[in-house]
Amino acid sequence: MRRPQFRVAAKQGRLREADEIRLLEAWIDAGKPARGTKPPPLSKSSAAAQGKGKGGAPKAAGEYTEYGACTLFDELPLSKKTKDGLRKAGFKEMSEIQRAALPHALCGRDVLGAAKTGSGKTLAFVIPALEKLYRERWGPEDGPGCIVLSPNKDLAGQIFDVFKKVGKFHGFSAGAIVGNRKGLDEEKAVITSLNILVCTPGRLLQHMSETTNFDCAQIQILVIDEADQVLDKKFQEQVDNVVSQLPRVRQTLLFSATQTKSVKDLARVSLKDPEYISVHEEASTATPDNLEQYAMIVPLDQKLNMLWSFIKRHLDSRTLVFLSSVKQVKFVYEVFKKLRPGIPLKCMHGRMKYEVQQAIVAEFKESKSVLFSTDIFARGLDIENVDWVVQVDCPENIALYIHRVGRTARYNKRGKALMFICPEEERMLEKLKATESKIPIYIKKPNTEKLEQISQNIAAVLVKFPNLQQLGKRAFVTYLKSVYLQSDKEVFDLSRFNMENFAAYAASLGLPVTPKIRFVRHKKNMPKKYMEDINVKQTKRSLKPEVIEINPQADGNLIVDDEDDDILYPKESKTDVNMDDGLDILHPKESTADTNMEPEKVTKLGNKPLKKKKLKINVHRPLGTRVKFDDEGNTMPPLASIAGEVATEDVIDKEKISQRYAEMLRELQEHDKEDKLEHKRILREKKLQKKLKLKRKRNEEMDAGSEDSGSESDRDQNKAGSKGKKRYFNSDDEGEDAAKDGDVLAKQEALALRLLSQMHG
Ligand SMILES: Nc1ncnc2c1ncn2[C@@H]1O[C@H](COP(=O)(O)OP(=O)(O)OP(=O)(O)O)[C@@H](O)[C@H]1O
Numbered sequence: 001m002r003r004p005q006f007r008v009a010a011k012q013g014r015l016r017e018a019d020e021i022r023l024l025e026a027w028i029d030a031g032k033p034a035r036g037t038k039p040p041p042l043s044k045s046s047a048a049a050q051g052k053g054k055g056g057a058p059k060a061a062g063e064y065t066e067y068g069a070c071t072l073f074d075e076l077p078l079s080k081k082t083k084d085g086l087r088k089a090g091f092k093e094m095s096e097i098q099r100a101a102l103p104h105a106l107c108g109r110d111v112l113g114a115a116k117t118g119s120g121k122t123l124a125f126v127i128p129a130l131e132k133l134y135r136e137r138w139g140p141e142d143g144p145g146c147i148v149l150s151p152n153k154d155l156a157g158q159i160f161d162v163f164k165k166v167g168k169f170h171g172f173s174a175g176a177i178v179g180n181r182k183g184l185d186e187e188k189a190v191i192t193s194l195n196i197l198v199c200t201p202g203r204l205l206q207h208m209s210e211t212t213n214f215d216c217a218q219i220q221i222l223v224i225d226e227a228d229q230v231l232d233k234k235f236q237e238q239v240d241n242v243v244s245q246l247p248r249v250r251q252t253l254l255f256s257a258t259q260t261k262s263v264k265d266l267a268r269v270s271l272k273d274p275e276y277i278s279v280h281e282e283a284s285t286a287t288p289d290n291l292e293q294y295a296m297i298v299p300l301d302q303k304l305n306m307l308w309s310f311i312k313r314h315l316d317s318r319t320l321v322f323l324s325s326v327k328q329v330k331f332v333y334e335v336f337k338k339l340r341p342g343i344p345l346k347c348m349h350g351r352m353k354y355e356v357q358q359a360i361v362a363e364f365k366e367s368k369s370v371l372f373s374t375d376i377f378a379r380g381l382d383i384e385n386v387d388w389v390v391q392v393d394c395p396e397n398i399a400l401y402i403h404r405v406g407r408t409a410r411y412n413k414r415g416k417a418l419m420f421i422c423p424e425e426e427r428m429l430e431k432l433k434a435t436e437s438k439i440p441i442y443i444k445k446p447n448t449e450k451l452e453q454i455s456q457n458i459a460a461v462l463v464k465f466p467n468l469q470q471l472g473k474r475a476f477v478t479y480l481k482s483v484y485l486q487s488d489k490e491v492f493d494l495s496r497f498n499m500e501n502f503a504a505y506a507a508s509l510g511l512p513v514t515p516k517i518r519f520v521r522h523k524k525n526m527p528k529k530y531m532e533d534i535n536v537k538q539t540k541r542s543l544k545p546e547v548i549e550i551n552p553q554a555d556g557n558l559i560v561d562d563e564d565d566d567i568l569y570p571k572e573s574k575t576d577v578n579m580d581d582g583l584d585i586l587h588p589k590e591s592t593a594d595t596n597m598e599p600e601k602v603t604k605l606g607n608k609p610l611k612k613k614k615l616k617i618n619v620h621r622p623l624g625t626r627v628k629f630d631d632e633g634n635t636m637p638p639l640a641s642i643a644g645e646v647a648t649e650d651v652i653d654k655e656k657i658s659q660r661y662a663e664m665l666r667e668l669q670e671h672d673k674e675d676k677l678e679h680k681r682i683l684r685e686k687k688l689q690k691k692l693k694l695k696r697k698r699n700e701e702m703d704a705g706s707e708d709s710g711s712e713s714d715r716d717q718n719k720a721g722s723k724g725k726k727r728y729f730n731s732d733d734e735g736e737d738a739a740k741d742g743d744v745l746a747k748q749e750a751l752a753l754r755l756l757s758q759m760h761g
Pocket residue numbers: 090091092093094095098115116117118119120121122123256257379380381382406410411
């Protein structure tokens with residue numbers, strides 16, 4: 001009895017939907033805005049008036065309102081399901097970019113949208129995507145109908161969440177195709193039945209080439225978020241490949257806070273007669289109005305002191321700290337955690353599992369804390385109420401600066417941003433302050449009185465936790481590499497630093513010696529400008545590797561050799577430029593954003609790694625690479641030299657320094673003692689093992705000898721001894737087992753001797 005009722009209800013539902021779609025299509029067509037038009041500017045009084053007057057749903061069939069100037073979502077020609085979703089999620093009034101983009105996007109036009117960070121661009125493409133599929137009556141059996149490309153998996157996850165929220169009442173299946181290698185098979189199993197795919201270009205391409213029956217020939221709408229980054233050369237091959245597999249007849253929406261207008265880029269995604277919507281083009285600033293921005297000139301070796309002092313003075317804030325490499329993030333997080341600043345610390349980078357990242361973001365949203373991050377979260381990350389964004393390392397360009405600071409002051413909220421800039425990178429400040437950049441940034445003078453000096457505390461932590469020394473070394477190396485690999489040599493030029501700077505920086509990380517570094521680079525991948533910039537000793541036909549070395553012990557030159565991690569060969573296909581360690585460093589890059597792409601996929605997709613050619617560059621720079629000597633002519637450890645310098649400036653008490661050194665020495669001696677004891681223990685254990693082995697061997701020989709003469713019961717006994725007792729190895733009870741073994745063997749030995757003497761007797 002119930003089945004026919006169900007069928008009737010379903011049929012009625014379908015009919016209602018069909019009626020709604022007919023009405024929506026007519027409304028969209030009748031009230032669409034003229035091409036190239038923008039909605040009139042919004043004054044507070046007009047907003048309310050427009051909400052009641054001009055907009056609104058059609059009163060009766062055939063009487064359609066224009067929707068190009070409305071202000072509320074309810075006034076747009078949207079399906080009931082989408083409106084319900086929006087209402088449930090608490091979205092009522094449209095933001096500027098939504099007002100401007102939605103009317104054009106809803107009537108099927110291609111859109112190239114730009115608006116400041118945090119201004120609500122996500123809804124400006126999520127709504128048209130849902131509506132398009134709804135009006136096309138897309139169903140599960142139709143497969144993928146919408147693709148959203150995002151530069152990284154975290155952002156893809158966030159966009160997916162917005163789809164889930166707003167599309168709650170629709171019946172579409174959607175997925176964030178961002179899984180790790182393990183998730184690939186699961187994705188393969190479902191991807192063909194998903195209607196909305198939010199994915200990174202690399203992952204999508206992988207499915208396009210590997211997943212059977214995965215077909216994108218029916219795609220209705222393509223969205224590219226963070227379009228300037230996704231259309232950047234880093235993704236070029238992947239995006240071109242993806243786009244070539246999509247139907248030419250489709251709608252395309254491109255959004256970003258820092259938009260591309262490059263005709264070449266747009267041609268690549270074949271935009272048709274697009275609407276250029278840049279709602280803040282005429283605004284006096286490129287960053288949110290509610291954002292206060294400050295910069296401070298901080299020498300490299302003072303950055304951690306400054307960061308620590310900042311954190312200590314903002315214990316009641318939610319602070320997001322950007323550093324330029326994974327190793328730096330890990331190091332600063334680990335060391336600061338040990339020093340206990342009095343506020344929870346978290347860290348996040350592209351090497352973490354997606355689920356872990358999600359959990360950390362959720363925790364950060366919940367409590368006032370400090371989150372150290374790489375640039376993986378510079379774009380798109382939407383966290384309400386971030387009070388401060390602190391950029392410890394200089395952003396590689398203005399666009400990245402805008403995206404980083406845009407993690408605060410989102411959607412009408414207030415926020416503050418602070419950037420530390422080394423004197424050697426001051427050119428970036430000039431660029432930011434240039435009129436055309438439209439960035440109201442103010443220089444703040446560091447308050448040296450309130451600056452806490454923590455280098456020695458860090459050194460003490462490193463003595464106590466030796467594994468952090470290695471991490472510190474890596475942090476040092478990856479920082480210098482990140483500077484070295486930047487393409488904007490006007491700002492980033494290692495030659496502006498000298499050996500003293502490097503030594504001081506190493507000391508500020510608590511390192512007892514300045515790590516050595518060597519850069520090897522394929523000439524082909526070096527920016528021309530930089531090639532001219534450095535003194536390359538190379539004949540035209542030479543194929544030797546180019547080597548730039550930094551060595552604190554070398555006189556005058558930047559030389560170095562680091563045995564394990566610092567020989568860098570260009571790898572064209574790698575896209576994660578997150579500077580994890582030496583082996584991940586690529587050719588000079590346009591962008592340092594941690595794209596979180598899966599490198600192995602990219603390699604599979606046909607980018608051949610370059611041959612390691614032996615190009616050698618030896619750079620002899622007339623730089624201030626002085627090594628410090630003490631009164632007796634011995635080279636001084638950098639920490640000592642720095643301590644001396646600081647002391648002369650009366651920042652640190654000399655007595656304190658010697659006390660600290662004495663303390664460190666004591667700690668080292670203690671460690672030394674422990675190491676010696678441990679070494680002795682290991683030797684003892686080895687000796688015992690050896691002895692036991694020897695005895696066992698002898699025993700076996702004797703057993704073999706006594707086999708013929710031994711009684712049946714003896715043999716059984718032996719068998720029981722060897723087979724009946726299972727042994728479990730656990731490093732904790734190794735000593736006890738060994739002792740037991742010793743007893744057993746001693747008994748067996750005695751038995752064997754008895755047997756032997758019986759034989760001989
Ligand atoms: N119409 C709206 N009403 C209220 N809140 C909104 C509206 N539109 C967007 N938001 C909220 O504003 C915040 C920022 O939105 P969104 O992440 O889309 O910004 P964005 O422009 O994409 O930023 P970015 O350039 O940094 O990626 C989100 O928390 C979102 O929920």
